[in-house]
Amino acid sequence: MDTELVSSKLLGHYDTIRRAENEQITGLLDVLERVDSLPDPQMEQVRDALFHTNHPFLMVMVGPFSSGKSSIINALLGERVMEVGPIPTTDHITILRHGPDIQRTRTGEGETVFHPSPLLRNLSLVDTPGLESVFRTHEELTRRFLHRADLVMLVMLATQVLTARNLEYLQELKGYGKRVIIVVNQVDVLEPEDREKVRDFVLEQSRQQLGTDPRVWLVSAKQAMAAQQETPRDEIAWDESGFAEIEEYILDRLGDVERVRQKLETPAQISQNVIRAALDLVQDQQAALDEHRKTTENIEAQIEQSRREQQKTVEDALDTLRGHWNEAIDQGQAAIGDLFQFSRGLSLFFSGLGELLGIARLLRRFGGQTRAENAFEEYKVRETLDRIPQAVDRLGPRLEGRDLQDIDDLVDYTRGAVKELPESLSGKVIGKIQTPLSYDRSFLRNVRGDLDDLVRQAQRFETSRLDRTLRNTLIVLALWEILTIALVAVVAVSVFSGATPDAGTIILVFGVGVLFVVLGMALVPLQGMFLRRAYANRLGEYRDEFLDKLRRASEELIAHGVQLRRDATAPFTRLIESQSELLDGLRGELQAQQQAFVGIQGDLAALSRPKSGHETEGLENA
Numbered sequence: 257m258d259t260e261l262v263s264s265k266l267l268g269h270y271d272t273i274r275r276a277e278n279e280q281i282t283g284l285l286d287v288l289e290r291v292d293s294l295p296d297p298q299m300e301q302v303r304d305a306l307f308h309t310n311h312p313f314l315m316v317m318v319g320p321f322s323s324g325k326s327s328i329i330n331a332l333l334g335e336r337v338m339e340v341g342p343i344p345t346t347d348h349i350t351i352l353r354h355g356p357d358i359q360r361t362r363t364g365e366g367e368t369v370f371h372p373s374p375l376l377r378n379l380s381l382v383d384t385p386g387l388e389s390v391f392r393t394h395e396e397l398t399r400r401f402l403h404r405a406d407l408v409m410l411v412m413l414a415t416q417v418l419t420a421r422n423l424e425y426l427q428e429l430k431g432y433g434k435r436v437i438i439v440v441n442q443v444d445v446l447e448p449e450d451r452e453k454v455r456d457f458v459l460e461q462s463r464q465q466l467g468t469d470p471r472v473w474l475v476s477a478k479q480a481m482a483a484q485q486e487t488p489r490d491e492i493a494w495d496e497s498g499f500a501e502i503e504e505y506i507l508d509r510l511g512d513v514e515r516v517r518q519k520l521e522t523p524a525q526i527s528q529n530v531i532r533a534a535l536d537l538v539q540d541q542q543a544a545l546d547e548h549r550k551t552t553e554n555i556e557a558q559i560e561q562s563r564r565e566q567q568k569t570v571e572d573a574l575d576t577l578r579g580h581w582n583e584a585i586d587q588g589q590a591a592i593g594d595l596f597q598f599s600r601g602l603s604l605f606f607s608g609l610g611e612l613l614g615i616a617r618l619l620r621r622f623g624g625q626t627r628a629e630n631a632f633e634e635y636k637v638r639e640t641l642d643r644i645p646q647a648v649d650r651l652g653p654r655l656e657g658r659d660l661q662d663i664d665d666l667v668d669y670t671r672g673a674v675k676e677l678p679e680s681l682s683g684k685v686i687g688k689i690q691t692p693l694s695y696d697r698s699f700l701r702n703v704r705g706d707l708d709d710l711v712r713q714a715q716r717f718e719t720s721r722l723d724r725t726l727r728n729t730l731i732v733l734a735l736w737e738i739l740t741i742a743l744v745a746v747v748a749v750s751v752f753s754g755a756t757p758d759a760g761t762i763i764l765v766f767g768v769g770v771l772f773v774v775l776g777m778a779l780v781p782l783q784g785m786f787l788r789r790a791y792a793n794r795l796g797e798y799r800d801e802f803l804d805k806l807r808r809a810s811e812e813l814i815a816h817g818v819q820l821r822r823d824a825t826a827p828f829t830r831l832i833e834s835q836s837e838l839l840d841g842l843r844g845e846l847q848a849q850q851q852a853f854v855g856i857q858g859d860l861a862a863l864s865r866p867k868s869g870h871e872t873e874g875l876e877n878a
Contacts, residue, residue: 273520273859274309280852281306284527287845290838291534292541292680298530301403305523313379313519314351314404315506318425319411321386324441324477328411329381331480331499333373334489338383349401350383352376375506379406403529406522408434414443414451414474417458426465432529435518437471438462443498444476471505474498517860524853524860531850538846542839544678549836551673552829555666559821562662563814566655570810573651574803577644581799584640584714588795589788591631644711648806652700655810659817663691663824670825681835687827692820699813703805710802714795725787736779 285302288294317325326338329352337358338350348367354377355370375381384401402408408429412422417440429436438458443451451474458472475498483493494500632638670689674682822829 269859270520273856276859277520277523277856278306278309280849280856281309281523281527284531284849287842287849288530288534291538291842291846294534294537298533301526302530304404305526309520309523313406314382314522315379315407315409316382316384316402316405317409317411318384318402318429319386319439320413320416320421323386323411323413323416325383325386325411327477327481328409328439328441328475329383331477331484331497332375332381332502333371334481334484337369337371348385352381352383354380375503378506402429402432402434403526404522405432405434406518408432408436409439410436411439411441414440414446414454417454423461423465426462430465430467435470436462437473439473439475439502441475441477443474444479473501475502521857521860524856528850528853528857531846531853535843535846535850538839538843542836542843545832545835545839548673548677548681548832551676552832555670555825555829558662558666558669559818562658562821563818566658566814566817567811569654569658570651570807570814573647573654573810574807577647577806578799578803580640580644580647581795581802584637585792585795585799587635587637587640588632588791591635591637592784592788592791594635595631595784638715641711641715644802645708648700648704648707651806651810652697652813655813655817656695656697659820660691660695662817663821666821667691667824670828674828681831684835685827685831687830689825689827692824695820696816699809699816700806703809706805707802710798710805714798 281302285299285306288299288302317329319325324340326340329338330336330340333352337352348362350367350369352369352371354372356372357370358372359370361368382401382405410422410425410429412419416422426436440454440458443454446454455472455474459469462468462470462472477497477499479493479497480499483490483497483499486493491500667689674685674689677685
């Protein structure tokens with residue numbers, strides 16, 4: 257395949273992955289902004305990772321001061337660009353990038369040096385302060401910059417290889433997940449036979465610390481600089497200095513595919529590290545929030561328990577009221593039954609005559625009680641109905657008293673829960689946890705008029721309708737009996753006016769008369785039965801409507817009490833619920849981000865396996 261075509265395809269794949277990575281890191285920054293207590297340095301790392309996707313491959317030099325980092329850079333470039341000396345001379349990060357001539361720019365803690373060396377076409381070199389510098393800020397500055405590195409060169413002196421401190425550096429670099437090349441400087445002070453021993457020792461110790469076999473370069477920056485000073489360069493001395501291996505790695509082995517892969521792998525790796533840290537933090541926060549979630553569940557359970565108990569109070573009251581209504585119905589039926597007994601037929605007949613003659617109406621004008629009123633008073637029907645409003649009067653205060661007591665208890669409980677919140681959450685409580693300043697009593701008050709009307713209608717039904725029906729029954733009874741007596745008299749006269757009747761005829765005539773009289777009397781209990789049924793049905797309707805209105809009003813009052821409880825505790829419960837939703841959402845988003853970066857790293861791995869056997873070129877500015 258044509259090399260230019262391979263390069264073009266590689267560049268296309270690289271740009272696609274770089275854009276995807278750039279967008280993913282931008283989205284990750286938005287998610288991380290919502291993670292409470294995420295350390296600022298980790299946010300800065302991700303911002304740097306975003307910056308990193310559009311900047312050159314970085315080879316970062318780290319190591320103790322005076323280990324020769326600056327000398328190695330000078331030897332690679334062939335001239336004294338970096339200051340060297342026996343005391344710390346590098347007090348800031350220095351980035352060496354390719355440029356047409358030497359230029360220096362300084363911003364804050366960093367310096368950029370442009371140099372025309374061909375080596376810098378493939379990468380940028382970074383010089384850092386010494387990790388063991390007596391100036392504490394040097395070490396901190398170097399550590400903050402390590403996460404940007406695509407490749408780390410750990411420089412150490414041949415006479416001090418893998419000291420306890422250098423072993424710690426190796427372990428820390430492993431934690432950063434960086435590819436490490438160990439450069440042992442000043443090997444010119446060692447005897448030739450000792451150099452391989454040093455290499456073997458470094459490899460053995462590195463394998464134990466990193467779990468891998470890093471590249472180990474034995475070099476002499478002094479010899480390399482001397483070789484560079486010759487014109488043309490002394491290639492034999494250059495090769496003996498060990499720098500030929502470094503140069504070959506940068507120019508040849510660190511080719512376009514490897515650089516592109518590592519360059520884009522670094523931001524993905526940084527992002528993955530921060531995502532893991534953020535996930536750990538979110539999971540810790542979720543674990544800490546679990547106890548507070550249990551508190552909100554306890555609050556809701558208490559509210560639900562109170563609601564059930566209030567409903568039980570209402571149901572008990574309704575049962576009591578239903579009992580009063582049913583008792584009134586039974587008593588009323590008993591009173592009606594007593595009024596319309598068959599045995600009262602004779603007295604009712606004379607009462608009917610009084611109605612026909614107007615005597616009863618005259619007596620009622622003097623304010624005397626009617627038969628129905630006397631009967632219902634005797635059976636205490638009105639007294640029973642009067643107990644209904646009294647029972648309703650007791651219901652409202654019982655519900656209100658329980659509501660206010662429960663709310664006070666919940667407020668005390670919730671205030672104690674707020675005190676247990678960590679500072680990161682307690683400052684987010686919005687609103688005041690307190691007993692409500694007012695209590696709405698209108699729910700039962702608004703239906704009280706309708707309830708009293710139903711009771712009054714029931715009482716009016718007792719007297720007015722019953723008395724009216726009773727009078728009509730008495731009049732019918734009187735008329736029936738009068739007509740029966742008249743009819744018997746007429747029949748008797750016609751029978752007795754002729755021949756002397758025999759005994760059978762006399763018995764028949766008077767028997768028929770007695771029969772009709774008895775039938776008239778039987779109308780009284782029959783009418784009473786209909787009245788009892790009508791009375792029971794009508795009061796049953798009043799009862800059901802009364803209980804239904806009271807139930808609905810009570811349910812509204814209970815709902816109001818539940819809402820007051822939730823409002824009183826809402827600043828706490830709302831915070832815990834919102835934080836739980838936020839953390840659950842953040843965890844899901846972070847896991848999705850994690851998977852996305854796994855996909856990007858998979859694409860990068862595929863990018864490092866070109867289908868062609870040719871080494872591609874042409875991405876020097878990547």
